[in-house]
Amino acid sequence: MTKKAFKAESKRLLDLMINSIYTHREIFLRELISNASDAIDKIYYRALTDENLNFDKDNYFIKIIPNKDERTLRILDTGIGMTREELEDNLGIIAKSGSLAFKSANELKDGYDIIGQFGVGFYSAFMIADKVTVISKSPDSETAYKWESDGSDGYVIEPAEKASLGTEIILHIKDNTEDEDFDEYLEEYRIKSIVKKYSDFIRYPIKMDVETKKKIESSDDKDDYETIIEEKTINSMVPIWRKNKNELTEEDYKNFYSEKHYGFDEPVKHIHLNVDGTVSYKALLFIPETRPYDYYTKDYEKGLELYSSSVMIMNRCGELLPDYFSFVKGLVDSEDLSLNISREMLQHDRQLKFIAKNIKNKIKSELLNLLETDREKYESFYDSFGRQLKYGLYSDFGVNKEDLQDLIMFKTSKDRSYRTLKEYVEDMPEDQKYIYYASGESIEKIDKSPQIEAAVDKGYEFLYFTEEVDEFAINVLMSYKDNEFRSLAGNDTGIESEQIDVDPEKEKDSKEILADMKKLLQGKVSDVKLSSRLRKHPVCLVSEGDLSIEMEKVLSSMSDGNLVKAEKVLEINPEHSVYNSLLESYNNDRDKFELYTDILYNQALLIEGLPLEDPVDFADKVSKLM
Numbered sequence: 001m002t003k004k005a006f007k008a009e010s011k012r013l014l015d016l017m018i019n020s021i022y023t024h025r026e027i028f029l030r031e032l033i034s035n036a037s038d039a040i041d042k043i044y045y046r047a048l049t050d051e052n053l054n055f056d057k058d059n060y061f062i063k064i065i066p067n068k069d070e071r072t073l074r075i076l077d078t079g080i081g082m083t084r085e086e087l088e089d090n091l092g093i094i095a096k097s098g099s100l101a102f103k104s105a106n107e108l109k110d111g112y113d114i115i116g117q118f119g120v121g122f123y124s125a126f127m128i129a130d131k132v133t134v135i136s137k138s139p140d141s142e143t144a145y146k147w148e149s150d151g152s153d154g155y156v157i158e159p160a161e162k163a164s165l166g167t168e169i170i171l172h173i174k175d176n177t178e179d180e181d182f183d184e185y186l187e188e189y190r191i192k193s194i195v196k197k198y199s200d201f202i203r204y205p206i207k208m209d210v211e212t213k214k215k216i217e218s219s220d221d222k223d224d225y226e227t228i229i230e231e232k233t234i235n236s237m238v239p240i241w242r243k244n245k246n247e248l249t250e251e252d253y254k255n256f257y258s259e260k261h262y263g264f265d266e267p268v269k270h271i272h273l274n275v276d277g278t279v280s281y282k283a284l285l286f287i288p289e290t291r292p293y294d295y296y297t298k299d300y301e302k303g304l305e306l307y308s309s310s311v312m313i314m315n316r317c318g319e320l321l322p323d324y325f326s327f328v329k330g331l332v333d334s335e336d337l338s339l340n341i342s343r344e345m346l347q348h349d350r351q352l353k354f355i356a357k358n359i360k361n362k363i364k365s366e367l368l369n370l371l372e373t374d375r376e377k378y379e380s381f382y383d384s385f386g387r388q389l390k391y392g393l394y395s396d397f398g399v400n401k402e403d404l405q406d407l408i409m410f411k412t413s414k415d416r417s418y419r420t421l422k423e424y425v426e427d428m429p430e431d432q433k434y435i436y437y438a439s440g441e442s443i444e445k446i447d448k449s450p451q452i453e454a455a456v457d458k459g460y461e462f463l464y465f466t467e468e469v470d471e472f473a474i475n476v477l478m479s480y481k482d483n484e485f486r487s488l489a490g491n492d493t494g495i496e497s498e499q500i501d502v503d504p505e506k507e508k509d510s511k512e513i514l515a516d517m518k519k520l521l522q523g524k525v526s527d528v529k530l531s532s533r534l535r536k537h538p539v540c541l542v543s544e545g546d547l548s549i550e551m552e553k554v555l556s557s558m559s560d561g562n563l564v565k566a567e568k569v570l571e572i573n574p575e576h577s578v579y580n581s582l583l584e585s586y587n588n589d590r591d592k593f594e595l596y597t598d599i600l601y602n603q604a605l606l607i608e609g610l611p612l613e614d615p616v617d618f619a620d621k622v623s624k625l626m
Helices: 012-021 027-049 084-092 098-106 120-129 188-198 248-257 350-373 376-397 420-425 445-448 449-458 470-479 504-520 551-558 577-588 590-608 615-625
Strands: 063-068 070-075 128-138 144-149 152-161 164-174 204-216 225-233 269-275 281-287 302-306 310-318 331-333 408-409 416-419 436-441 462-465 484-489 527-530 539-544 567-574
Touching: 027 063, 027 070, 027 120, 027 164, 027 188, 027 310, 063 188, 063 590, 084 128, 084 144, 084 152, 084 376, 120 128, 188 204, 188 310, 248 281, 269 350, 281 470, 376 408, 376 470, 408 462, 416 420, 416 615, 420 436, 420 449, 436 449, 436 470, 449 539, 462 470, 470 484, 470 551, 504 527, 504 577, 539 590, 567 577, 567 590, 577 590, 590 615
Parallel strands: 063 204, 302 331, 436 462, 436 484, 527 567
Antiparallel strands: 063 070, 070 164, 128 144, 128 164, 144 152, 204 225, 269 281, 281 331, 302 310, 408 416, 539 567
């Protein structure tokens, strides 16, 4: 028969379809299976009004048949098929969708939805095939017809033999090249993996002849097996998220979490959503207990699986989750998404933003509920992902702080256990003005810090900040329930304490001493003063301004050489014997006074965990003093 040209300028357009629209060759199988599912849906709707058609869902299926010898891959369906005219219209005109026309003309019921919209999915077959044959029989035609094309200039349509309704697509697989292995699409394991990835939840069975080994009963050899071919259904069909919640058990959710390889742990909580409205969607989300090994690395990729009518569109859709909830695993399925022509990405994101906002709010409410109802589980989760919540406070200039401030916790000096900010504020004494915190590498080191002595003396509880993000996050938060945060290592803690009782002469001497110490330490500290916070320690460093000493350490570890410095104040304990030695040396031995000043400054650096500017010089001066 005479070859007909495609009706759409077409070689160039077909090349675009095959080589530019789709990013992964394996997508072809998803597209052909989706078309087959649509064809079965169409015969279902037809059967509702056509008494000559008896729709029995059990008799409708899709079958995949690879043949390595002939290098063909066949996809069969028992759907509605196509007449000659429909083959001409749907396959002869690129980008005309018969499914879209059917969807527009019919009011869909019973949860069925026609997947195809653009009419280009079929042509993805040419990514892996150098010739495509379609044999189809429709209830509207006594004759079956064959459509065939090599994807170049056109196609041929001619009568064919086919006894039953439906469509058979035969892909003649391309030969391998140096860069491409087309043989993989004839391998049983590869076909099953593609179906599992994209089409596992197509509502009709996807069947395939699978090789299995069976023990030979007549043989005495326990290792004697024969290979047999069995037809098996290779898709799950009914997705768990489309079932009613009352049909499912906790074990069902845990099994799904494991089967989807979301993690090796058990989730602390699952969230099952079924939302109808302006944008309808279903979602199944899991909050893990333990973090993946790569979670806090650049290699970790956040996102939920995105389905449209149970067909996977994206493996990870990052737009569905804010970064601070990036630990959440799961999926979203919606029939209302506007997909682009390849169905690999979204056309625009209005619907997606609506879904993402709802999901964010639901995750927050479920975490708050977990915090209230199962504190042990929440703390286990928080050990893994609390840092991410605090990063969320700090990022984007604090726009998320209202969402996150009630989810964060810190261990405190009360009993070293986790406390929320709400719990801390509720237990504050009436005379306590601020929420206090102390920063350091560990709780043990903070407890030895001289800066906390005044708070301990007053009996004030304070938060332990042991992660690099803590102070940055709190500086963005600034306050909680009108209670301002104050660092115990800051220059102004607001803790009332006993005034230093010095006689006028001693006070005069101290001013001169402190002024001379400040001059000796010029460029290293902004001031030297007598301390009202120290009880046992002779000296400490405190910071002025927004940048703390701990923040300086964090920024220095990240710096490329442009070091950021906190503004430091050296505080001297006037009740310590060291101060008396300072007085004596100041009055009698100025060289020793300078030695004491330098040693005390370096001692304060060591207490703070800051590097000494010249360790050898410090060691020599200590030896000289000894």
